[in-house]
Amino acid sequence: MYTPSSTRYETMKYNRCGKSGLLLPAVSFGLWHNFGDNASEDNMKDLIFTAFDNGITHFDLANNYGPAPGSAETNFGKILSSDLGDYRDELIISTKAGYDMWPGPYGNWGSRKYLIASLDQSLKRLGLEYVDIFYHHRMDPETPLEETMEALAQIVRSGKALYAGLSNYDGATLEKATAILDELHVPFIINQNRYNIFDRTIEKNGLKEKAKELNKGIICFSPLEQGLLSERYLNGIPEDSRIRTDGRFLKEDRLTSDKLDRIKALNEIAKKRGQTLAEMALAWILKDGYVTSVLVGASKASQILDNIKAIENTAFTLEELKEIDRISVG
Numbered sequence: 001m002y003t004p005s006s007t008r009y010e011t012m013k014y015n016r017c018g019k020s021g022l023l024l025p026a027v028s029f030g031l032w033h034n035f036g037d038n039a040s041e042d043n044m045k046d047l048i049f050t051a052f053d054n055g056i057t058h059f060d061l062a063n064n065y066g067p068a069p070g071s072a073e074t075n076f077g078k079i080l081s082s083d084l085g086d087y088r089d090e091l092i093i094s095t096k097a098g099y100d101m102w103p104g105p106y107g108n109w110g111s112r113k114y115l116i117a118s119l120d121q122s123l124k125r126l127g128l129e130y131v132d133i134f135y136h137h138r139m140d141p142e143t144p145l146e147e148t149m150e151a152l153a154q155i156v157r158s159g160k161a162l163y164a165g166l167s168n169y170d171g172a173t174l175e176k177a178t179a180i181l182d183e184l185h186v187p188f189i190i191n192q193n194r195y196n197i198f199d200r201t202i203e204k205n206g207l208k209e210k211a212k213e214l215n216k217g218i219i220c221f222s223p224l225e226q227g228l229l230s231e232r233y234l235n236g237i238p239e240d241s242r243i244r245t246d247g248r249f250l251k252e253d254r255l256t257s258d259k260l261d262r263i264k265a266l267n268e269i270a271k272k273r274g275q276t277l278a279e280m281a282l283a284w285i286l287k288d289g290y291v292t293s294v295l296v297g298a299s300k301a302s303q304i305l306d307n308i309k310a311i312e313n314t315a316f317t318l319e320e321l322k323e324i325d326r327i328s329v330g
């Protein structure tokens with residue numbers, strides 16, 4: 001039987017999510033990979049317990065995480081019920097709907113029909129009565145925004161989620177959605193978007209600035225560009241790396257020789273700062289206070305321990321920032 005470390009709240013930093021009452025750990029943990037049908041139960045437990053033992057209170061899921069879709073929720077649900085049930089009130093658990101989940105016209109995108117049915121399915125798989133945050137997973141160009149936001153409102157009113165979130169929205173749509181959600185008095189507090197040294201989309205599509213202006217939190221996914229922004233690939237492609245073991249979303253052709261040169265140059269800056277490249281990549285996201293939490297994945301518990309160290313130094317000199325920009329987006 002698992003007993004959490006008594007020192008679990010001693011080192012983690014907790015940041016306020018927008019202007020809400022909710023604090024999130026500066027580093028959160030996501031179950032997109034390594035929690036599917038073929039994942040080892042021992043390793044899944046090691047990852048979750050290492051995270052929680054070190055103050056990571058926030059675990060992020062989606063209806064479709066696997067493979068097979070849904071299996072990450074089922075596997076996390078088993079760990080919750082066997083080991084973490086007594087600690088439910090110390091945990092922030094999120095899930096989402098918005099991508100293809102079941103056959104036919106009602107298992108995708110942003111209709112009221114899909115979102116409400118999907119959350120009911122997620123709760124069954126997780127063995128929970130409510131999640132802490134429920135996200136609409138991506139913008140839907142066809143469904144009226146009002147309908148999707150009304151569905152989030154109904155979900156929160158029904159008690160099946162405490163807070164609402166939006167994922168993969170841009171600044172302009174975030175603004176429109178916020179106006180609707182405010183009118184409906186929905187506790188919408190957080191945006192989940194991809195952001196890392198290589199991917200500056202949220203700086204360009206207005207999301208980063210708009211979230212700050214509207215006092216909404218941001219949690220960044222793939223902060224290590226799925227592992228590229230680490231020491232993982234400096235000397236070739238390891239057999240146990242995501243490119244080799246999974247490859248659904250991180251394909252080998254993403255690691256071009258140009259990219260590898262950039263990764264090596266970034267690694268030199270990290271070394272001078274006394275950080276691993278992964279630590280520096282996470283610190284870079286947290287540097288200016290716009291981002292509430294970085295949402296990392298991991299295949300090994302040791303990676304979580306490395307990633308948590310990022311919060312020890314999130315200050316950058318102007319020269320370092322310019323050099324990082326020159327190498328990564330120059």
Ligand SMILES: NC(=O)c1ccc[n+]([C@@H]2O[C@H](COP(=O)([O-])OP(=O)(O)OC[C@H]3O[C@@H](n4cnc5c(N)ncnc54)[C@H](OP(=O)(O)O)[C@@H]3O)[C@@H](O)[C@H]2O)c1
Nearest residue numbers: 030031032221222223224225226227230241242296297303
């Ligand atoms: N909202 C959305 O649309 C969306 C989309 C994608 C992800 N997400 C969320 O974001 C979470 C994180 O995404 P991600 O897994 O792509 O994040 P990531 O942190 O960029 O990549 C995680 C991978 O990087 C490697 N890694 C992690 N720490 C390392 C370290 N210290 N040193 C060396 N390698 C390290 C591991 O890969 P190896 O297997 O190579 O060890 C790990 O599985 C997901 O689990 C999910 O919750 C959300």
